[in-house]
Amino acid sequence: MDSVSCHLVRRFPSIKEGDDLAAMIEDRFALRDGDVVCIASTVVSKSEGRFKRLEGYSPSIRAQKIAEELERDPRFIQAVLDESEDVLIERPFLLVATRFGHIGVNAGIDQSNVGQGRILLLPEDPGTSADRIRGGLEKDCAVIVTDTCGRPFRCGVAGVAIGWSGIAPLRDWRGKRDLEGRELEITLEAIVDEIAGMANFLMGEGEDGNPVVVVRGLEYPKSGGRIFRPRELDVIRERLQEKDRRS
Amino acid sequence: MDSVSCHLVRRFPSIKEGDDLAAMIEDRFALRDGDVVCIASTVVSKSEGRFKRLEGYSPSIRAQKIAEELERDPRFIQAVLDESEDVLIERPFLLVATRFGHIGVNAGIDQSNVGQGRILLLPEDPGTSADRIRGGLEKDCAVIVTDTCGRPFRCGVAGVAIGWSGIAPLRDWRGKRDLEGRELEITLEAIVDEIAGMANFLMGEGEDGNPVVVVRGLEYPKSGGRIFRPRELDVIRERLQEKDRRS
Numbered sequence: 001m002d003s004v005s006c007h008l009v010r011r012f013p014s015i016k017e018g019d020d021l022a023a024m025i026e027d028r029f030a031l032r033d034g035d036v037v038c039i040a041s042t043v044v045s046k047s048e049g050r051f052k053r054l055e056g057y058s059p060s061i062r063a064q065k066i067a068e069e070l071e072r073d074p075r076f077i078q079a080v081l082d083e084s085e086d087v088l089i090e091r092p093f094l095l096v097a098t099r100f101g102h103i104g105v106n107a108g109i110d111q112s113n114v115g116q117g118r119i120l121l122l123p124e125d126p127g128t129s130a131d132r133i134r135g136g137l138e139k140d141c142a143v144i145v146t147d148t149c150g151r152p153f154r155c156g157v158a159g160v161a162i163g164w165s166g167i168a169p170l171r172d173w174r175g176k177r178d179l180e181g182r183e184l185e186i187t188l189e190a191i192v193d194e195i196a197g198m199a200n201f202l203m204g205e206g207e208d209g210n211p212v213v214v215v216r217g218l219e220y221p222k223s224g225g226r227i228f229r230p231r232e233l234d235v236i237r238e239r240l241q242e243k244d245r246r247s
Numbered sequence: 248m249d250s251v252s253c254h255l256v257r258r259f260p261s262i263k264e265g266d267d268l269a270a271m272i273e274d275r276f277a278l279r280d281g282d283v284v285c286i287a288s289t290v291v292s293k294s295e296g297r298f299k300r301l302e303g304y305s306p307s308i309r310a311q312k313i314a315e316e317l318e319r320d321p322r323f324i325q326a327v328l329d330e331s332e333d334v335l336i337e338r339p340f341l342l343v344a345t346r347f348g349h350i351g352v353n354a355g356i357d358q359s360n361v362g363q364g365r366i367l368l369l370p371e372d373p374g375t376s377a378d379r380i381r382g383g384l385e386k387d388c389a390v391i392v393t394d395t396c397g398r399p400f401r402c403g404v405a406g407v408a409i410g411w412s413g414i415a416p417l418r419d420w421r422g423k424r425d426l427e428g429r430e431l432e433i434t435l436e437a438i439v440d441e442i443a444g445m446a447n448f449l450m451g452e453g454e455d456g457n458p459v460v461v462v463r464g465l466e467y468p469k470s471g472g473r474i475f476r477p478r479e480l481d482v483i484r485e486r487l488q489e490k491d492r493r494s
Contacts (some may be wrong), residue, residue, distance in 0.1 A: 003254040004449060010249065092482060103400040111432060150481040152399050154352040154407070155476050156417045156437030158444075170403045173452050184452055185358065189395070190403030193391070194444035197405075199443040201465070202251060205420050205431055218448070229402050235339060236399035240486055 001219045008202050009212035017049035022136025025212055027244060031139040036218055038100040041147045041162060042110060042213035043123055044129045050121040052213035055087055066090055076109070079119055083107035086231070087242050099127050101228030101238070102162050104149050122147065126163025132222035134165040142167035142220065148205070152236070159200020161227065169193075170225035190221060251317055251427060255449050256459035264296035266278045272459055279384040284466055285446035287458035288369055288394045288409055289357060291376045297368040313337055323356070326366055327443030330354035333478070335487050347372050348475030349409050350484070351396050369394065373410025381412040389414035389467065391441040395452070399483070406447020408439035408474065416440075417472035438467060 009029045010078035017019070023042065025037060045051075059067065063081055067074035069091045076093065081087075083108050084096035097103050108122040123129040126145040134143040145163035150156075161169065172188040178184055199213040231237060256276045262268070267293065271282060292298075306314065306321035310328055314321035316338045324341065328334075331343035331354050344350045344363060355369040370376040375391040381390040392410035397403075408416065418436040425431055446460040 001255070001449065002257065003252055004445075005250055005252045006445075007250040008248070026299075072345070089482065089486070095339070111429070114424070150476070153476055153481060154439075154440065155472070155474050156435040156439060158437045158440050176452065184435065188403040190398075190401060190405045191448055193401065193403070193405050194448040195442075197441035198251075198445035201418075201436070201438055204248065204435070223403070227402050229400055234400060235336065236483070236487065239336070240483065 004217040007214045015043045015046040019047045024131045033140040036142045036215040038213045043211040080107045130163040131163035159196040160194040168221040168224045169227040251464040252459045262293040264292045264463035280387040282388045282461040285391045285460045290458040327354045357460045377410040406443040408443040415468040416474040
């Protein structure tokens with residue numbers, strides 16, 4: 001590939017439960033085989049009816065305790081805990097692993113763009129969401145569901161992939177050699193995150209946001225690999241939790 | 248911006264100390280004002296003569312101890328420590344903060360593509376490198392120096408920015424509102440990392456790697472902000488080091 005282009009899909013409407021995202025994208029953009037369609041998790045969640053009312057949550061003692069520390073609504077904290085399979089950090093922010101393996105603050109639950117007293121959960125399984133959207137497209141494209149996340153060590157948020165279909169999350173350089181014939185130290189490259197980052201830049205945030213970006217001209221592997229680091233291979237997660245258990 | 252294009256600069260030659268990267272890029276690609284020129288840190292380092300011979304390092308007791316744990320050459324570990332202002336994790340990998348603020352394994356020191364017994368350090372100050380390259384361009388472009396880094400919680404490496412010039416590292420959404428008039432929870436977006444990720448995808452690794460990518464059509468803020476999280480605002484760094492001090 002010599003050049004790649006990234007296109008905003010304009011005039012994407014507000015999404016409600018049951019909307020057919022695949023059809024809505026193809027109505028507005030002439031997809032071609034091989035395109036990578038990046039979709040913000042918020043619109044995927046909305047199409048899947050992942051709105052909840054805060055009043056539907058009864059905070060546990062633990063949720064109340066965390067909420068007090070963080071000065072948040074305890075029902076919101078309960079919603080985060082309900083979406084989590086593991087808590088990495090409780091304060092000064094609530095960093096959890098979601099049930100589908102993604103690690104993020106507040107389990108990625110969004111209070112923007114959804115109205116007072118309501119929250120929007122991430123898709124229950126963004127990989128399955130991506131499969132379904134991809135299956136609904138007439139063209140043979142890859143689909144990436146993106147989210148915006150903070151990162152350790154670096155300021156600011158950046159787009160990452162939380163679900164994908166028709167593309168391998170990792171590009172495998174194992175066995176490849178450098179110019180001098182030495183085996184490369186870099187072995188696996190998180191290409192879905194690299195694509196999601198640029199897509200997120202184009203999408204923007206807030207009222208001017210555009211939730212769908214199409215990337216054209218990429219060469220990418222179609223399948224294999226995982227991106228959420230397994231707990232037993234995550235040194236930093238282990239250290240954070242070790243520390244927590246001691247304190 | 249409705250669409251953005253990313254272009255590989257082909258036939259970029261091997262770089263030696265003193266090479267004028269700005270001229271070499273403009274000789275091979277017709278830049279336009281506003282383009283974002285992404286350059287792999289390896290070629291920046293080579294142009295700055297950041298090669299070192301391992302035999303030039305005398306490992307300290309500490310370097311010898313770490314090297315034994317990690318089964319690495321103690322002179323290599325000494326080189327990493329020399330480039331670091333702080334060690335976050337000693338094993339099972341050596342995670343450090345470089346003198347210019349970037350946190351990465353082995354201080355980003357590369358043993359690929361540089362020959363036996365030699366290593367390639369990151370640029371001493373990639374921001375200054377970016378300023379110098381940008382200053383050498385005839386067109387008014389932004390410059391991003393990229394590196395490939397692992398991340399906590401997620402598998403695989405991804406491209407990030409370690410230096411930039413003519414572009415703000417963060418896009419500021421503070422005060423912006425969502426469709427329903429609520430203030431956005433997301434406030435600062437690490438746009439240089441989002442651009443660097445896609446550029447890194449196009450660059451590839453190893454013998455087929457192309458170290459320069461030009462991104463055209465982006466709208467971006469020109470100045471302000473920082474991307475390396477200050478130590479006192481980095482909860483995860485603090486917890487890792489707290490734990491370390493106790494053990």
